Amino acid sequence: MNKRALRNLKEKSVRTFFFLNGLLAVVVLAGIFLLLLVSAVPAFREIHLREFLFTKTWDPTSPLKETYGILGQIASSVLVTLGAMILAVPVGIGVAAYLSDVAHARVREIVKPAVEILAGIPSVVIGFLGIVLIGPALAKLFGLGHGLNGLNGSLLLAVMSLPTIISISEDSLSAVPPAYGEASLALGGSRWQTLVRVKLPAALSGIIAAVMLGMGRAVGETMTVLMATGNARAFPTGLMQSLRTMTSNIAIELGEVPYFTTHYYALFAIGLVLFIMTFLVNMVADIVLHKYQQRES
């Protein structure tokens, strides 16, 4: 074998190796989806899909009548996530705009890594803060008996999704061609006008993607909400109530459920619903981000 053939072989094998690595992610994703589907479908032998999705009562261990309705959990997940987004989006975009436009380079060098380190704090730690710090503070502030409610969860999830929102928004704001801003300033626009009317619209698709990704993180978060929201099964009528999200319900019940019972399959069905929800959110984010990258190139 001559040198060239050897090099070709090496090239090929390296290429195959990377291809297989790329394939792995897809295979894992498909495998998990299939496993979820297979484990979830038997639940619907005994539960009506409509009952499952649109009943408010979840009580699979009831001594009277077992009911499997996840509407309350879906509503809780949506409520807590929306609350988190209402808190995190303005702050996140504000910080991103500050970092990309206003902050001194030295300040940025400190703040940006700090924001990214925030993403690395384990969710258990944040949940613990919810119990010992945010909970009592909320109780005092609103004159409630306790602070284990949806708002507590929203606040913590806002903190957890901030790094995603800030980081990606800042990237997309910095990616706006400098000529846009310069043109605006040359036409007599103030720095505020330049930021709000030129740069933010130009970076909008990147910012939307950032929000979507932050939302995906908030929907899927388990430990934090499990610790901070009180886990009451009642249908949530507001953020000031104790509520139980889909993720915390799975985490609470999967450890003890007898295998291969309707209850067991129903938990996987919740997982499937959650998977579809996060998948949709991520997909929308991906499409928006893709559009944005295309336009920039």
Added chain:
Amino acid sequence: MNVKWIKWMVLTGLATAVAFTPVPLSAQGRMLQVKGSDTMINLVQILAEEYMAKNSKSPIAVLGGGSGTGVTALINGTCDICDTSRDWKKKELDLAWEKGLQVKMFAVAVDGLSIIVNEKNPLARLTMTQVGAIYRGEVTNWKSVGGTDGAVSLYGRQSNSGTYSFMMEHVMGNKPYAQAMKEMNGNAQIIEGVLADANAIGYVGVGYVVDQSTGKPMKGLKILNVSRDTKAEAFSPLDKAAVDTGKYPIARPLWMAVGGKPKATALGFIAWILSAEGQRIVEREGFYPIGSKYVEMNAQNMK
């Protein structure tokens, strides 16, 4: 921080969920695995430490997770001893029997399940019926049971807890819990909640309401006296005589179970807990030693 990162987060999360799918691991190795009741975990951990200090040859790992988790683990062969704060359910015994597992149970301590409220609550006693009605969600204001005006804030355990099942069966007349109940992760979290919430009510094992350093009830908590009915006298779970004689209505034995052919070390550990020395530690940790009724049954099972 990019799309891929988020995707991996979701994937690893799901992968963890997948890891929960049944793989019957046998409890192997020299390490003795004890698993189950959260009410018993502190007690059993201390017992294990003291036992290990004397018998350095038998390392013991004590895990919580709730009674239901312990029973599942014993049936699946992933632990040697399972702690429960309730009787085994018929379904669980059937499942064990199907797997050819002969389960032997030992009552190792007695617990006076304590109904706790915040110290600001002026109430001093409740009947069993009232406690049941409160947890079923039929009583929603403290006024209806003789307290001051204020919405009852319910604290309870999650469905994997033996105490959760025990309350449902023995106090609530086998009816479901109110949906508004906050389901906490363990006894300690219930106490945290009740300490902070003036309208709270919670239930925990008696070993949790006593401050170990002073031997007195924990500051900020009020332990309610409970009576069998309106005519009967109400007793405190801290009253040893009342728990022993059954006058305190929600006393219960705490169980340890072994299955199949238990390891000699497992039986050794249980035998030591049942000895005078072990029972002294049980009492020191705030629970009660077992009465004569159970001593006999334990001896029978030990054979």
